[in-house]
Amino acid sequence: MPELPEVETIRRDLVPVVVGRTITRAWISPSAPRLVQLMPPEEFARQIEGQRIADISRRGKYLLFGLDSGLTWAVHLRMTGRLMHRERACPEDPHLRATFGLDDGTWLCFVDMRKFGTMWLVDDATLVTAKMGPEPLDESFDPAAFRGVLKRRSAPIKAVIMDQSVLAGLGNIYADEALFAARINPRRAAGSLSRQAVQRLHAAIVEVLHEALGDRGSSFRDYVDGRGNEGSHHLKVKVFRRTDQPCYACGTPVRRVRLGGRSTHYCPRCQR
DNA sequence: CTTATTCCCTGATTGC
DNA sequence: TGCAATCAGGGAATAA
Numbered sequence: 001m002p003e004l005p006e007v008e009t010i011r012r013d014l015v016p017v018v019v020g021r022t023i024t025r026a027w028i029s030p031s032a033p034r035l036v037q038l039m040p041p042e043e044f045a046r047q048i049e050g051q052r053i054a055d056i057s058r059r060g061k062y063l064l065f066g067l068d069s070g071l072t073w074a075v076h077l078r079m080t081g082r083l084m085h086r087e088r089a090c091p092e093d094p095h096l097r098a099t100f101g102l103d104d105g106t107w108l109c110f111v112d113m114r115k116f117g118t119m120w121l122v123d124d125a126t127l128v129t130a131k132m133g134p135e136p137l138d139e140s141f142d143p144a145a146f147r148g149v150l151k152r153r154s155a156p157i158k159a160v161i162m163d164q165s166v167l168a169g170l171g172n173i174y175a176d177e178a179l180f181a182a183r184i185n186p187r188r189a190a191g192s193l194s195r196q197a198v199q200r201l202h203a204a205i206v207e208v209l210h211e212a213l214g215d216r217g218s219s220f221r222d223y224v225d226g227r228g229n230e231g232s233h234h235l236k237v238k239v240f241r242r243t244d245q246p247c248y249a250c251g252t253p254v255r256r257v258r259l260g261g262r263s264t265h266y267c268p269r270c271q272r
Numbered sequence: 273c274t275t276a277t278t279c280c281c282t283g284a285t286t287g288c
Numbered sequence: 289t290g291c292a293a294t295c296a297g298g299g300a301a302t303a304a
Contacts, residue, residue, distance in 0.1 A: 001297065034280085078298050079281085095282095114281045116298070155275060164299080172297065219297085221284090229296080260296065261277070279289075286294070 002077045002202065003061060004136065004169030004192065004210055004216035004229065007253040010083055011058045011225025017085050018065075022052040025101040029245070032097035032112070037120045044121055059129040059166030072125040075110075080222040081117030084109045121250040122170075129163045132168040135214075136205050141167070143202040150190040150198060157193060158186035161205070169207065173218055173240045180239045185271045186264045187257075218269060239265040 004008070014046035026048045028041035030134060036044040049074075055066040061096070063083065064071040090099045090109035097117065098110040110117070120128055120247075133149075134140040146167075153160050160166055162175050170178070179186050184197055217223055218233030220241065225232055238248055243256040247267040255268050 003298095009296095076298080079296080080283095112281095113283070114297090116281065153274080163299090237279085260275090263295090275304085276293105277301100279296105279301080280299100282296100284295080285299090 001079055001172035001173065001220070002081070002223050003174055003212075004058075005059050005212035005215075005233070006223050006225075007058055007063060007077065007169070007172070008213055009216045009231065010226040011056050011063055013272055014083070014085055014108075014194070016057050017226075018053055018082070018102070018108065019055060020053065021066040021104060021106070023048055023100050024103050025049055027099045029097045032115055032117075034115065035097055035110075035112075035117060037118050039121065046070075047121055051116055054187070058268050059125070060132050060164055061171070062129060064129075066125075070123070072120075072122050074120040074122060074125060074126075074128045077112070077116045078116035078118065079112075080114045081112040082222065082224050083112065083226065084111070084224065084228045085226055086228075107168075107241060128229075131165045133164065133166045134166050134172065136209055141206070144216060146200040147193075147195060150193060155189040155190060156187045156259055157184060157190045157201070158264055160190040160258070162202075162262075163187055167205070169209075172262050172264075173237065174205070174208050174212060175218070176240045177212075177240050178208045180266060182270075183227075183270050186259055186266050201211055202222075213220065239267060241265065 016059050026045040051067040054068050057064045063075040073226045086107045086109055089095055089106050092113035095109050095111050097112045100108040149166055158175055161170050182200040212233040215231055215233035218234040220234045239254050242254045244253045250269050252267055252269040254265055257264050
């Protein structure tokens, strides 16, 4: 499940090998009829062929390829999507959903077991990213403004920080990790947090994302970077998927509960 | 406007 | 051991 650190790692991997290249041929697998949004896959392939990639940016969990024509090719990996650059044609894989041949003979391969991944070709990237909240690693993520947003919400804090319109890029892994680092119970109503708790959470989110980025992301199951290699941050998580294992801080077994339809892991003693 | 639930999808895991 | 049921989860859609 690629979240902000994983998508950013992929972006950084792809920039040196893909920016400046022209897409010479595109193929969308018939096995992925929902992959391309807003237009038929054939039209998408026809339109993207011949386009030169000018830059790659990221907004939350979206990868945004800026094309010379002004169009944006937006990609969301969702659960199991992988976007990898290869020197040769994409290897045989039952989950290969799309391939993009580049003008230097290299390839971009999109593999997605569960087929939740989506891509768009749009005039304006804001069509895809319009409702997204601030980037947690930008200046725009301000503690006072963050507190203002949380104050008006009664839902559990875990659900609120995973809401992409509140904050862009946090998913299940780093939401649990940030709440542990801030010593906040994931079930607490967002609006009930003290100024100090919000301050801790703000700092914890930034810290946790920076750490994970330094480790090139977490590879619990499906995530690999732009070269097909695993990250290492899953070896360092404090609570995520550590159900019943002792908390590193106090030894209390880590608890797992269901919250907002997602598994949530926390230490019942450290996170009151 | 908000929050909670269902759905999409398939390989891995669980339970009898 | 075998096979069906359940689980995993980002985000859109839907219900309340």
